Amino acid sequence: MRKVAIFAKKHDPRCQGVADDLINWLEERECQPLVEVHLASHIGYHQGTTAENIREQAELVVVLGGDGTLISVARLFSGREVPIVGVNLGSLGFLTEVTVEELYPVLELCLKGHPHVSERMMLEVSVRREGREIEKHHVLNDIVINKGALARIIDLETKVNGHPLTTYRADGLIISTPTGSTGYSLSAGGPIIHPQMSCIVITPICPHTLTNRPIVVSDASNVSITVASSYDEKVYLTLDGQVGFELMEKDSVDVRAALKTTALVMSRSRDYYEVLRTKLKWGGQ
Numbered sequence: 001m002r003k004v005a006i007f008a009k010k011h012d013p014r015c016q017g018v019a020d021d022l023i024n025w026l027e028e029r030e031c032q033p034l035v036e037v038h039l040a041s042h043i044g045y046h047q048g049t050t051a052e053n054i055r056e057q058a059e060l061v062v063v064l065g066g067d068g069t070l071i072s073v074a075r076l077f078s079g080r081e082v083p084i085v086g087v088n089l090g091s092l093g094f095l096t097e098v099t100v101e102e103l104y105p106v107l108e109l110c111l112k113g114h115p116h117v118s119e120r121m122m123l124e125v126s127v128r129r130e131g132r133e134i135e136k137h138h139v140l141n142d143i144v145i146n147k148g149a150l151a152r153i154i155d156l157e158t159k160v161n162g163h164p165l166t167t168y169r170a171d172g173l174i175i176s177t178p179t180g181s182t183g184y185s186l187s188a189g190g191p192i193i194h195p196q197m198s199c200i201v202i203t204p205i206c207p208h209t210l211t212n213r214p215i216v217v218s219d220a221s222n223v224s225i226t227v228a229s230s231y232d233e234k235v236y237l238t239l240d241g242q243v244g245f246e247l248m249e250k251d252s253v254d255v256r257a258a259l260k261t262t263a264l265v266m267s268r269s270r271d272y273y274e275v276l277r278t279k280l281k282w283g284g285q
Contacts, residue, residue, distance in 0.1 A: 001059040001083075001111050005034040007073050008064035010042045014089045015064040018100060019043055022062065025104065029111065034058055051076055058082055060110055062103075067093040071140050071240045074262045078122060078138035083115045085265040094182050097275055098267050106265060115265045120179045121198050121219060122258040125239065129251050138258050139240045141180030145225060145253060146172030146205060148234035153208055155228040160221050167228055169208035175223055175255045176201045182279075184241070190214040195272065198257065219257040226252045 004026055008015035020043050023033045033047075034057060040048030049057075055076055061084045063070045070086040070093075077084065086096030087103050098106055109115060125143050127135040147154045156168045176185040178193035181201050186192060190203035191214060198219035204212045217223065227235050227249050237253060238244035247253070277283060 001113070002030070003032045003034055003057050003059045004107075005036070005054045005058035005061040005082075006039065006064070007036050007061065007069065008039050009066070009069055010036075010039045012065065012089070016043045018064050018087070018089065018103075020045075022064075022103070025107075031111070055080065060107075060115075061085065062087065062107070063096065064089060065096065067095045068242070070095045070264075072242055074120075074122075074140040075138060075240065075243075078140075078258065078262070079260045081260055081263050083110060083117055083263045083265050085110065085115075094275060094279060095179070095264060097270065098265070102267055102269065106267065110265060115263075116268050117263045118196060118266045119261045120195055120264055121177050122260065122262055123175065123177055123200070124256050124258040126254045127237065127247070127251060128254065129248065135245070137239050137243070138260075139180075140177065140262055141183050141240045142174055142176035142185060143253070143255060144172060144174050144184060144205075144238045144241070145227075145247065146236060146238070148236070150233055152231045152233050153206075154231070154233060154235055157226040157228040158202070159224045160217055162222075162224075165202075165215070166212060168204045168212055170204045170206055170212070172205040173225060174201075174203040174205060175225075176203065180240075182276075185214070188214075191216065192276070200255065200257065221256070223255040224252055225255075226250065 008019050026033045034049050034054045037048035063073050063086050087098050088096035123139050125137050158165045174185045178197045179195045181193040185203040188203045188205050200217050203214040235247045
């Protein structure tokens, strides 16, 4: 691995400093840093590269920042399965669990071809309007269908593999991967799923019928949601909490497991359960 991409929260001085040191470290080892063009301009690096070119060339990716930054990079590299090292410069993240102190030992192993990788399932999401596909995306965490600011609920007709599940009368619906189960889905009462499992979690948001509970289905499932009625309320589809657009009544959203996964490089000094205990403050006083 000689072409190493660097992405970061470009306005964060801490990320800028680590990125600058990382470029020097890579060049000393005759590696080619591929620095995203906006980050390059902030740190004064003269060889900025577009995200599209980085996607085509990178053999390893380093993300400096939090889970949100890593999720956006994971979508960029969907389909390529390039190892991604998530470095958290603040508190420990569910995805960015490598600390700055661990960064260079982890990179040494990666450059030698021995990364400690966790393969994470992604979702393929397509939106159909009047029988025509108008959007298609991949997400690492979740997709959310929810209403606008008014208090009215929406009706979301949901099927699994063509079989009716229910019509959720709710504020919205979350479809998440195991990785995304500790995000919005967890806040809405969904289960925690180990990230290396392969399944899809369906979690209603404030359902009108209290017996509508979260359900976990096989990764071979095709989940289809149709906006059956919005009562003139605006309805939105949000991807990984970062990209979104408005849905119209009768639009359908089809969700299935993507063919490719995201390869996250993990720390060898802690396991997933330690991350859970730390982030969720289990056992704390």
